[in-house]
Amino acid sequence: MDRARQADYDRSLNTLASHGIVPGTIVIDDKWQQDYATCRPxxxxxxDMAGWIRKRQDAGQQVLLWHLAWDTEGAPPEACIRDHTGQPVALDPESPAGRKLIQQAARSMIGELGPKGSK
Incomplete structure (x- = not known):
């Protein structure tokens, strides 16, 4: 989780490039987002995640973002399925708040940041 940083990716990709290796697809892994539920970097x-993605894609590389679609981190309680004690356990796509949050997260992740998809 702690390695999903722009500087770490740049360092790794530069090391690979110095050996003639240029990946066609780059997956930005777990915990690039501030909160899982919102998918904001x-x-x-x-x-500058959007700029970084754009630069990689301009160079012919595809970028995918790791996405933990059900996690409640950063979600309001009304957007979540809760256990018998009231603790959130997953996003609730059936609730209006859950649907809205999921739609906003998708717009943020795919629409604003511009990767080719998610993993």
Whole structure:
């Protein structure tokens, strides 16, 4: 989780390139986002994620974003399925708040950041 940082990806990709290896697809892995439920980048780890993705795609590489689709981190309780104690356990796509949050997260992740997809 702690390695999903722009600087780490740049360092790894530069090392590969120095050996003549240029990956065609790059997956930005777990915990690039500030909160799982919102899919907004953690700007301390990724100061310009959209620009980074655009630069890689302009160079002919595809970028995918890792997505933990059901996690409740950053979600309001009304957007979640809860257990018998009231603790959130998963996003609730059946609730209006859950649907809205999922749609906003997809727009943020795919629409604003511009990867080719998610994993």
């Amino acid at each position: 953690d700007t301390e780890k990724w100061p």
